[in-house]
Amino acid sequence: MGELLCGVDLGGTKLSAGLVTRAGKVLERSVAYDHRSKPEPDVIIQIRDMIRALLAKRGLTEESLIGIGMTFPGHLRFREGIAITSSNFRGWKREFPIRDSLQRHFRLRTIVDNDANAQGFAEFKFGAGVGTGSMLFMTISTGIGVGIILEGKIYRGMTGTAGEFGHTIVEPSSTIRCGCGNYGCLMAHASGLGLPQLVKQKLEAGLQTQLRFARPEDATGENNKTGLELNDELCRAVVEECADYAGIGLYNLFQVFNPPAIVLGGGLMNWGEAYFRRIKDKFYALAGDMLFDPIKIVRSAIGADAGLVGAAALLLE
Numbered sequence: 001m002g003e004l005l006c007g008v009d010l011g012g013t014k015l016s017a018g019l020v021t022r023a024g025k026v027l028e029r030s031v032a033y034d035h036r037s038k039p040e041p042d043v044i045i046q047i048r049d050m051i052r053a054l055l056a057k058r059g060l061t062e063e064s065l066i067g068i069g070m071t072f073p074g075h076l077r078f079r080e081g082i083a084i085t086s087s088n089f090r091g092w093k094r095e096f097p098i099r100d101s102l103q104r105h106f107r108l109r110t111i112v113d114n115d116a117n118a119q120g121f122a123e124f125k126f127g128a129g130v131g132t133g134s135m136l137f138m139t140i141s142t143g144i145g146v147g148i149i150l151e152g153k154i155y156r157g158m159t160g161t162a163g164e165f166g167h168t169i170v171e172p173s174s175t176i177r178c179g180c181g182n183y184g185c186l187m188a189h190a191s192g193l194g195l196p197q198l199v200k201q202k203l204e205a206g207l208q209t210q211l212r213f214a215r216p217e218d219a220t221g222e223n224n225k226t227g228l229e230l231n232d233e234l235c236r237a238v239v240e241e242c243a244d245y246a247g248i249g250l251y252n253l254f255q256v257f258n259p260p261a262i263v264l265g266g267g268l269m270n271w272g273e274a275y276f277r278r279i280k281d282k283f284y285a286l287a288g289d290m291l292f293d294p295i296k297i298v299r300s301a302i303g304a305d306a307g308l309v310g311a312a313a314l315l316l317e
């Protein structure tokens with residue numbers, strides 16, 4: 001019986017694999033960026049080889065592992081281990097049996113789940129959600145996803161797509177279109193995906209910017225952060241609007257789940273303390289007298305390794 005966890009974080013830009021202890025410490029890792037253009041069977045072979053190389057580096061065999069936990073950035077049929085579709089891997093065929101394709105190379109228990117569930121569970125086991133019993137994790141980066149942990153278990157819904165909260169509609173008359181085709185999704189208004197359209201609106205409204213991005217299409221979370229540091233009028237307005245929508249998202253989650261804790265993670269949390277505070281302010285303003293007991297709203301405690309540690313943590317559920 002092995003003692004180590006193997007985590008694989010399959011992202012749209014980065015693929016990482018690592019050996020992780022049962023306490024959530026990453027012992028060994030490897031990272032690749034050339035996987036995105038490959039067909040799905042070749043990505044599986046790449047992951048297999050990364051895992052083998054990690055084991056070899058430590059002089060270990062697969063018998064040292066408890067299993068393999070892996071994330072997939074898209075819709076999954078969780079029980080069957082099937083990747084239905086992902087906006088990150090548009091070339092992949094629908095209904096790809098991702099779990100079994102990897103598992104047949106090892107004699108190990110293998111679990112594949114989406115990144116928000118995995119990262120949320122890592123926060124629950126090792127991070128900001130320790131001791132909460134139940135919690136929600138909302139990740140705000142290019143898109144928005146939610147990991148729902150109820151009484152120690154990840155809640156996945158009927159097939160595995162529960163927590164696709166970024167596609168809840170917060171502005172039905174919006175002109176900002178989401179990747180799903182609908183208008184006014186939370187993630188179109190509060191995550192990286194919607195930034196170009198949001199910047200365009202603000203420029204048309206006459207807001208001033210010192211940033212050198214010539215076209216709104218160039219707007220990213222990263223250059224907005226630069227703008228914040230310069231106290232740029234346009235960037236400040238964009239960040240405030242995103243924070244307000246994220247606060248509406250938190251409020252909606254609160255009304256559905258009455259959770260004791262909500263943990264916020266993802267790349268846009270780099271926008272800093274003022275952004276986080278504004279999200280909370282919006283939440284508390286909306287919740288008002290309907291908040292009967294204290295709720296813990298905190299930032300992710302795991303940080304950069306969240307994907308990898310989350311993937312590994314799936315084996316501990």
Ligand SMILES: [Zn+2]
Binds near residue numbers: 168
């Ligand atoms: Zn959508």
